[in-house]
Amino acid sequence: MDHRATLSDRCDLNDLQEIALRINHECNLNCAMCGQKNFHRDKEPGYIKNQLTANDVRGLIAGRPELAGKWLYIMGGEPFLNPDLFEIICCVKKLRMLCCVNTNGTFLSHRVDEFLATGIDVVMVSIDGLEKDHDSFRGKQGAFAAAVEGIRAIQNRRRLRPVVFINCIVTESNVDHLCDVAEFFTGLHVNRVNFILPLFLTMKTGRMQQRIMKEHFGFDTQFWKWFVHEPPRFETGVLRAQIASVQQRFATCRFNPDPSSIDLEAFFVHPERSFREGREETCRVPWRVLEVLANGDVTTCRDLNDFVVGNIRRESLDAIWNGKLMREYRAYIAAKGLFPICNRCCQRDGYQTEESRAYVVR
Numbered sequence: 001m002d003h004r005a006t007l008s009d010r011c012d013l014n015d016l017q018e019i020a021l022r023i024n025h026e027c028n029l030n031c032a033m034c035g036q037k038n039f040h041r042d043k044e045p046g047y048i049k050n051q052l053t054a055n056d057v058r059g060l061i062a063g064r065p066e067l068a069g070k071w072l073y074i075m076g077g078e079p080f081l082n083p084d085l086f087e088i089i090c091c092v093k094k095l096r097m098l099c100c101v102n103t104n105g106t107f108l109s110h111r112v113d114e115f116l117a118t119g120i121d122v123v124m125v126s127i128d129g130l131e132k133d134h135d136s137f138r139g140k141q142g143a144f145a146a147a148v149e150g151i152r153a154i155q156n157r158r159r160l161r162p163v164v165f166i167n168c169i170v171t172e173s174n175v176d177h178l179c180d181v182a183e184f185f186t187g188l189h190v191n192r193v194n195f196i197l198p199l200f201l202t203m204k205t206g207r208m209q210q211r212i213m214k215e216h217f218g219f220d221t222q223f224w225k226w227f228v229h230e231p232p233r234f235e236t237g238v239l240r241a242q243i244a245s246v247q248q249r250f251a252t253c254r255f256n257p258d259p260s261s262i263d264l265e266a267f268f269v270h271p272e273r274s275f276r277e278g279r280e281e282t283c284r285v286p287w288r289v290l291e292v293l294a295n296g297d298v299t300t301c302r303d304l305n306d307f308v309v310g311n312i313r314r315e316s317l318d319a320i321w322n323g324k325l326m327r328e329y330r331a332y333i334a335a336k337g338l339f340p341i342c343n344r345c346c347q348r349d350g351y352q353t354e355e356s357r358a359y360v361v362r
């Protein structure tokens, strides 16, 4: 069945499943693959200092009981550098939304009791392998030790909540020993370990995206330039063996996208092909998720941060959700299918918060 036939450019706010807030841009780490850093350098001076306040978040969600049970996903930069982080979580929990924070983990142990008292539901900690690999990939000695200490601090205090996930990007450095990584992470007794196959965007794909955005929306997108990475040089045989071994030994480990649903060889060798080629060729994210940046700008998706369709400091949620540009973007997907940048976007394979629902709603 072609799911596109059922998609309309308008969308009821009740269908919104997640509000994703990039509450600040600044970060204490210096990751090799971080496109955000370069994007900020290209913006006007001071852009990187933008941050959402608790008042911004209150203005967006307060008095909206229909958002209860929906997700509010917090990311950065590093969200713990935003002084309003705990107040934002309290405000979200007051509305009985589910709240998830994505962090590099280095500040987790600092004010752990205060953090847990906010009622946070899910903590996602990004750790890309064992100590040497992680510290080198993230550009800071001690980043691994601090994140592990933070997870242990939570585990020592929590009861059922928060649920703790580790997100680990599969890289050229860790691909041949994912089993060792999984063994260490599962030893921390986290609820789930997500191994994420590397996202990459080639120059060719980026230019195709730029052309389409110009033709259909009159917009000259530049954001992709900061995320251009050539596909990693993996031995797919090695990756396949490690995946099989991890899946056999560790029930709490997952891979994203699901390796059983993709052609692994084509995934790395043919970036111009969608990783779900031949199957469902659409994405529901613009009908399900609202993406907000640290200056209040709203964008259609996380991989298109410069295509701004509204601003929460100037417009209401309803006005943005069914505003002209948001509808045009949905209409494009409904009529033509995916964009070139969607080829390796794993958002459409299930935004992570939705996958978390089973862990927190029992």
Ligand code: SF4
Binding pocket: 027, 028, 029, 030, 031, 033, 034, 035, 036, 037, 076, 077, 078, 104, 138
């Ligand atoms: S932790 Fe995240 S925001 Fe910070 S440098 Fe790394 S990728 Fe960028």
Ligand code: SF4
Binding pocket: 283, 284, 285, 286, 300, 301, 302, 303, 338, 339, 341, 342, 345, 346, 347, 348
């Ligand atoms: S697949 Fe990713 S980039 Fe494409 S529309 Fe969906 S969220 Fe946006």
